Amino acid sequence: MELETMTALELxxxxxxxxxxxxxxxxxxxDQIEKKDGKVHAYLETYKKEAYxxxxxxxxxxxxxxxxxxxxxxxxxxxxxxxxxxxKTTCASKILENFVPQYNAEVIDxxxxxxxxxxxxxxxxxxxxxxxxxxSAYGVTRNPWNLEHVPGGSxxxxxxxxxxxxTYLALGSDTGGSIRQPSSxxxxxxxxxxxxxxxxxxxxxxxxxxxxxxxxxxxxADCTALLEVIAGHDPKDATSLQRTDLDFSRSLEDRxxxxxxxxxxxxxLAKGLDPEVKDAFMNTLxxxxxxxxxxxxxxxxxxxxxxPAYYIIASAEASSNLERFDGVKxxxxxxxxxxxxxxxxxxxxxxxxxxxxxxxxxxxFVLSSGYYDxxxxxxxxxxALIKQEFDRAxxxxxxxxxxxxxxTAPKIGESLKDxxxxxxxDIYTVAVNLCGLPGITVPCGMDKAGxxxxxxxxxxxxxEHKILRAASAYEAERGAFPVPEKGGQEA
Numbered sequence: 329m330e331l332e333t334m335t336a337l338e339l340x341x342x343x344x345x346x347x348x349x350x351x352x353x354x355x356x357x358x359d360q361i362e363k364k365d366g367k368v369h370a371y372l373e374t375y376k377k378e379a380y381x382x383x384x385x386x387x388x389x390x391x392x393x394x395x396x397x398x399x400x401x402x403x404x405x406x407x408x409x410x411x412x413x414x415x416k417t418t419c420a421s422k423i424l425e426n427f428v429p430q431y432n433a434e435v436i437d438x439x440x441x442x443x444x445x446x447x448x449x450x451x452x453x454x455x456x457x458x459x460x461x462x463x464s465a466y467g468v469t470r471n472p473w474n475l476e477h478v479p480g481g482s483x484x485x486x487x488x489x490x491x492x493x494x495t496y497l498a499l500g501s502d503t504g505g506s507i508r509q510p511s512s513x514x515x516x517x518x519x520x521x522x523x524x525x526x527x528x529x530x531x532x533x534x535x536x537x538x539x540x541x542x543x544x545x546x547x548x549a550d551c552t553a554l555l556e557v558i559a560g561h562d563p564k565d566a567t568s569l570q571r572t573d574l575d576f577s578r579s580l581e582d583r584x585x586x587x588x589x590x591x592x593x594x595x596x597l598a599k600g601l602d603p604e605v606k607d608a609f610m611n612t613l614x615x616x617x618x619x620x621x622x623x624x625x626x627x628x629x630x631x632x633x634x635x636p637a638y639y640i641i642a643s644a645e646a647s648s649n650l651e652r653f654d655g656v657k658x659x660x661x662x663x664x665x666x667x668x669x670x671x672x673x674x675x676x677x678x679x680x681x682x683x684x685x686x687x688x689x690x691x692x693f694v695l696s697s698g699y700y701d702x703x704x705x706x707x708x709x710x711x712a713l714i715k716q717e718f719d720r721a722x723x724x725x726x727x728x729x730x731x732x733x734x735x736t737a738p739k740i741g742e743s744l745k746d747x748x749x750x751x752x753x754d755i756y757t758v759a760v761n762l763c764g765l766p767g768i769t770v771p772c773g774m775d776k777a778g779x780x781x782x783x784x785x786x787x788x789x790x791x792e793h794k795i796l797r798a799a800s801a802y803e804a805e806r807g808a809f810p811v812p813e814k815g816g817q818e819a
Contacts, residue, residue: 331356332493333811336402336550339496343390343401350383350390350401350445353496357403357447360493369469370479370489372408373416374448379403386443395443398553398577404439405495407486408449409456410541411530412436419532420464421454423653423660423679433530434565435499435541435558442557447495450485454681455650456503456534458482459750460743461510463683468740471514472812473779477737480510486544487514491812497554498544503534504638505732505757507542508769512732512782515771515809517799518544519551522789523764524569526555527562535645536567538638538761547809548770548800552576555792571790579796583804586620590798591725595631596756602735608773608781609731615805616729621798623729626721630714631755637714638758639687639751640694640707647691650684686747715763722788727798730756732769732782756784766792770799771809780809 331339331352342348358376365371389395406412409419411429413436418424432440439446453463461469461484469484471477472492479488483500487510490498500507502520511518519542526541533539543554556576562568592613597606613623655661655675662674680688694703721728733753743750760767765786772783783802787795 332360334496335546336399336496337553340399340402350387351380353401354379354383354403354445357495364472364492365494367470367475368472368488368492368494369467370450370485370492370494371405371448372418372420372451372466372485375415375446379445379447382445386445389443397442397557399497399557400443402444402496403447404444404554405447405450405486405489405498406436407452407483407498407500409452409501409532410435410499411532412446412449415449417449417532418466419455420452420466421679421681421684422465423675425465425660427659429530431530434527434562436530438558438560444557450483450489450498452485453482454684455532455646456482456501456506457646457683457687459505459509459753460738461485462740462744463681465681470740471737471779473515473737474777476739477779478513478740478743480513480733480737482506483518483544484510487511487516487518490514490516490544490546493811496546497550499541499558500544501531501539501541502761503538504642504761505754507544508757508767508782508784509733509754511544511769512771512784513737513780515780515811516544517547517551517771518542518769519555520760520767521555521559521792522766524567525559525571525766525792527565527568529562529564533649535642536649537645538642540761548768548796548803549577549580551768552580552796573790573793576792576796579793580800582797583801584620585616585798585801587622588727588798589622589624589725590616591721591728592623592625593628593631593728593730594625595628596730600734600752600755601731604775605731605733605735605781609783612772612783612802613729615802619801619805624725626724628717628721630710630717633710634714634759634762635752635755637707637710638754638762639690640703641711641762643687643691644695644704645691647688647695650688653679683747711762714759718759718763718765722791726794728786730784730786732756732784736775736777736779736781760786764789766795768795768799770803772806
């Protein structure tokens, strides 16, 4: 078995059994990066020298028992909005082009404690605002399945890197679907955990009430193992939860769906859903019922309000969070200006991209005097109604099923022509963030053009165990999902 085709857990097991070295795993990743990333552009920066030095250290640690976890020795990539001490963290924005944090995010410390090796930082939509990884100030990331298509976003670099074999695992962040949608477009698995399960300390904030860090991997077991590494209470994050049920891998032992109840919102299958995505979705339902699951349709009346509520709340929080990037303390500063006010204006005009400016303006508008009640407060009330509707659904169902996206990965350049249409592409993912729920995307098919399609499984708060069990059972029935044949070598 070639190293790059192994899962993260298979690689770790081989290392543990001394059949291969930690260095071999690191080398296989850098070989793939060298071969493919010139075209895919999943990474903004790689840490080759440091990774090899770390591999030697981890090798010793595995031998003496310091690193005994299931992912010891496994390479991992990190989205560029997560701080790594002494390494640039740009959020794919010009305004942070030279920002080097002096501390690690909590998740980075946890990766290192688990004996994992950080390979580099992955590309993303600027400040995680986008669904295609085209808004990055440092170039577009391409989908390894077809280089003319986007990988999705905002964690497009992380998902493309896993799909192309340029890493075994990756961390992304999910504010409105930013792990689940690109996982669907790239044919990989991604988890957005319950809000507060993973520390946000060291994650550059976009919308603080919605952001959550999560894992991306080749299959459910790999993602589950990484989630166990990064989950847990952190006193440095005021929104971090004290949970005692973090042994997620236990869920994978029971792959039986007999008697599990799945609910499908009827509105999710209405207009706007690509017929090929719908067919793959319906085929998945058939697989689940054949495994003994009970599948029912139900109505979600708040569906039409999800996108407006999400974009009002997310933009309001973004405008507030991004006030700190003003050219004074760190980051980019305009070269020429007259006075302080002009410096602020020129710095932010020059250094923020179009999409970021659009959301700051929208957020500032809905928070402004006279519009606060009409928009922002109304959006918060709507959010509460959406949560109530999902609460009622979970009284009846174990898992809610939805497509991960209404279509497969569009061609590069198509989405940015119409920002509103791009926003509407998040229709199946934003409710999970508004309600703080956990969700997982697993590949469930391909369209005629050979682009992957993903299905989303949503759980109630703290319901990771149920969605992991369901995803694992479905995955076992589906069998191994293919990888990009050309690996991004040709479009």
